Amino acid sequence: MTRVLDTLRRLWDIWLPSVTGLTVAALAAWVSLMPSLLPRAWHYQGIVTGVSMFVGYGVGVALRTLWRKFVAPQIKLHPDLDALGNKLLLFARLSAPYVLVVYLITATATAIRxxxxxxxxxxxARPPWADYMRIPWIALAIFIGLLVAARGLRRLYQLFVRVVSRKFKLGENTARLTGAVLATVLAFGIVQGVVPRLFFEAANRISGAQNTEDLPGTTRPTVPERSxxxxxVVNFDDLGLQGRRFVSGGLxxxxLTDLMEEPAEQPIRLYAGLESAETDDDRSALVVEELNRTRAWEREAVVIxxxxxxGWINPHAAQxxxxxxxxxxAIVGTQYSYLPSWISFLADREKAEAAGRSLIEAVVGWRxxxxxxxxxxxxxxxxxxxxxxxxxxxxxxxxxxxxxVDGVLWMGPPNSNRIWRSLVERRDPGTPATEPVYADGLLVRFSEDPAEFRDDDTPWIPPHVLYVQHATDPVVWWTPDLMFDRPAWLSEPPGKGRHPGMTYMPVFTFFQVTADLGNAIGGSQGYGHLYDHQILDGWAAVTGREEWDDxxxxRFARLHDRAMESQERG
Structure with missing residues (x-):
C-alpha cells in the first residue's frame, strides 16, 4: 500500500493537476455528452468531449486561483478542522486523476441512452455500443495533449518573465505584468491575424487546386443549351469543378422524355466560373449573354x-x-469562391452577398x-x-x-440571414420559432416539412416565398447570442426531431450547437442540414403546382430517384 501511495505521489508531483480543474472538467465532459441537435460519431464525440474537458479545466483553475487569492485568506478554521481538511485535500489530489478516468467511462456508458x-x-442508425466506449479514450488523449501544450506555453511564459526580470532589472510583479501584456498582444495578433491568414491561404490553395480537377463522368456539353x-460564350474549362459538374449533369x-413518358424540352443550364471573368458583374453579364444566346425567354421559367x-448547385434541386x-x-448560377461553404461562411459572407446581389439584379434586369x-x-x-x-x-x-420575383424556395437559412431573422422575430404571437407563422401565412411561409402543403387550400397570396428549416439544423439556430441568451426555440416545445432533454445552459449550449455545426449532416434526410428529399414538395409549393397530392x-419522387441514380450530390 505504501508503495502504491508513493507512486501516486510521484505522478502527482510530475503533473500537479488541479482538483478544482479536474472537477469542472468532469462537469464539462458530462455536459458534452448530453443531448444536442444531432447524433455524433464516436470519434467526433471524443474530440468534442476532450476539448470540453480542457476548457472546463481552465475554468476550474481560474476559479481555484480566485478562491486562494481573495476568499481563502478570509477564512479561519480550527487547527483540527484545518488538519482534517488538508488530509482530505491530499487524498483528493492523489485520487482525482484516476477518479476522472473512471468517471468518464461511467458517464459515457450512462450517456449511451x-x-x-x-x-x-x-x-x-444507432452506432454499436462498443463504438461509444471508445469515446473516453479519445477524449482523454485530446485533453492530455491540450493540457501538455498549455503547460508548455506556461513554462515559456515563466522563462520569459525570468529573462526580462534579470536583463532589465525589473521587479517580479512588473516583469509578470509585462509578460502578460506581451503574451496577450501576441495571442490576439496570432488569433486575429496570422492564424486566419495562414488558414485561409492554405484553404484557398487547396480549394483552388481542387477547382481545376476533372471529375469522373464530367464531360463538355454537346448541346447549345449548356454553358x-x-x-x-463561356469556356467549359473556366467553369470550375462545381460549374463543370452542374452543366454536364442532369438528364x-x-x-427526360424517356423517363417521363411524355414530350420534354432540353433543359437550359447556364453558369460562369471564377475563371470566366474577373468580377461578379462581369460573370453576371456573361450569364445574361448566355440567356439571350439560348433564347431562355421562351422557357416557362428561369431559376436563379x-x-x-x-460554386455548388444542389443537383437534387436542379433535377x-x-x-x-x-x-x-433555364437554371443560372455563378461561382464566387473556391472555398467550402463552412469556410466561406466565416470568411466570405460579404463576397457571397455581393455575388448573389449581382446575379439576381442582372437576371431581373434582363427579364x-x-x-x-x-x-x-x-x-x-x-x-x-x-x-x-x-x-x-x-x-x-x-x-x-x-x-x-415569382417565387422563392430557400432551404436551411443561416441564423445570420437579415430578412429571415426579422420575419421570425416578428412572427404571429403564439407561433414557434422553429415553424413560425408570419401575417397568417399570406405573404411568406416557414415549414419543417413542405409535404404539409400537399392538397393545401389555405390562402397564400402569390408569389409564394417559402423557407424550409429543420428544428435540428444547427446552421439555422447557431448564433453567438447562445453564449448568454436563452433562444426562443429552446424555450418552446421541441420541434420535429429535437430531443426534449436538450435544455439551455449559458455558455455550454453555445459550445454544444457549435459542435453540431461540424456535424450538420450527421442525421438522415429531413433532419439537420439535409433537405434533398423535401425539395420536390418545396418546388411544388413555390410554383403553385395544381393537383399536387400524395x-x-x-410518382415524381420515383422519377427523381431514377434520375439521380447516375448523379452524385457533390
Whole structure:
C-alpha cells in the first residue's frame, strides 16, 4: 500500500493537476455528452468531449486561483478542522486523476441512452455500443495533449518573465505584468491575424487546386443549351469543378422524355466560373449573354441559384425543377469562391452577398428589358444554406422580394440571414420559432416539412416565398447570442426531431450547437442540414403546382430517384 501511495505521489508531483480543474472538467465532459441537435460519431464525440474537458479545466483553475487569492485568506478554521481538511485535500489530489478516468467511462456508458434516443429521433442508425466506449479514450488523449501544450506555453511564459526580470532589472510583479501584456498582444495578433491568414491561404490553395480537377463522368456539353457547350460564350474549362459538374449533369431532352413518358424540352443550364471573368458583374453579364444566346425567354421559367461556397448547385434541386417542368426551364448560377461553404461562411459572407446581389439584379434586369411582345418567363429564386444569404442580399425586405420575383424556395437559412431573422422575430404571437407563422401565412411561409402543403387550400397570396428549416439544423439556430441568451426555440416545445432533454445552459449550449455545426449532416434526410428529399414538395409549393397530392409526390419522387441514380450530390 505504501508503495502504491508513493507512486501516486510521484505522478502527482510530475503533473500537479488541479482538483478544482479536474472537477469542472468532469462537469464539462458530462455536459458534452448530453443531448444536442444531432447524433455524433464516436470519434467526433471524443474530440468534442476532450476539448470540453480542457476548457472546463481552465475554468476550474481560474476559479481555484480566485478562491486562494481573495476568499481563502478570509477564512479561519480550527487547527483540527484545518488538519482534517488538508488530509482530505491530499487524498483528493492523489485520487482525482484516476477518479476522472473512471468517471468518464461511467458517464459515457450512462450517456449511451441519450445518444441512442437522438439517433432514433432523426431516424439515424444507432452506432454499436462498443463504438461509444471508445469515446473516453479519445477524449482523454485530446485533453492530455491540450493540457501538455498549455503547460508548455506556461513554462515559456515563466522563462520569459525570468529573462526580462534579470536583463532589465525589473521587479517580479512588473516583469509578470509585462509578460502578460506581451503574451496577450501576441495571442490576439496570432488569433486575429496570422492564424486566419495562414488558414485561409492554405484553404484557398487547396480549394483552388481542387477547382481545376476533372471529375469522373464530367464531360463538355454537346448541346447549345449548356454553358461550355457549342456556341457558348463561356469556356467549359473556366467553369470550375462545381460549374463543370452542374452543366454536364442532369438528364437531357431524350432522357427526360424517356423517363417521363411524355414530350420534354432540353433543359437550359447556364453558369460562369471564377475563371470566366474577373468580377461578379462581369460573370453576371456573361450569364445574361448566355440567356439571350439560348433564347431562355421562351422557357416557362428561369431559376436563379446563388451558389454556396465552391460554386455548388444542389443537383437534387436542379433535377427536381427540370422534372416538374418537363425541361421547360433555364437554371443560372455563378461561382464566387473556391472555398467550402463552412469556410466561406466565416470568411466570405460579404463576397457571397455581393455575388448573389449581382446575379439576381442582372437576371431581373434582363427579364425587365425584354420587349413587350416577347414572352416573359416566370422568375424563381432557389438558395440553400449560404446561398439563401446570398439571395437575400439583393432585397430590402419581403415586400421587395414579392415585387421582384415569382417565387422563392430557400432551404436551411443561416441564423445570420437579415430578412429571415426579422420575419421570425416578428412572427404571429403564439407561433414557434422553429415553424413560425408570419401575417397568417399570406405573404411568406416557414415549414419543417413542405409535404404539409400537399392538397393545401389555405390562402397564400402569390408569389409564394417559402423557407424550409429543420428544428435540428444547427446552421439555422447557431448564433453567438447562445453564449448568454436563452433562444426562443429552446424555450418552446421541441420541434420535429429535437430531443426534449436538450435544455439551455449559458455558455455550454453555445459550445454544444457549435459542435453540431461540424456535424450538420450527421442525421438522415429531413433532419439537420439535409433537405434533398423535401425539395420536390418545396418546388411544388413555390410554383403553385395544381393537383399536387400524395400520389403526384410519389410518382415524381420515383422519377427523381431514377434520375439521380447516375448523379452524385457533390
Amino acid at each position: 441519450w445518444q441512442d434516443q437522438v439517433s432514433d429521433l432523426v431516424e439515424s 461550355g457547350g457549342p456556341e457558348s 437531357d431532352q431524350a432522357e 441559384v446563388p451558389t454556396t461556397g465552391t 427536381a425543377i427540370e422534372l416538374l417542368s418537363a425541361g421547360d426551364v 425587365q428589358s425584354l420587349p413587350p411582345d416577347v414572352h416573359h418567363p416566370n422568375l424563381y429564386l432557389y438558395g440553400e444554406s449560404l446561398g439563401t444569404q446570398a439571395g437575400e442580399a439583393a432585397f430590402s425586405g419581403i415586400r421587395d422580394i414579392r415585387n421582384t 400520389d403526384e409526390f410519389v
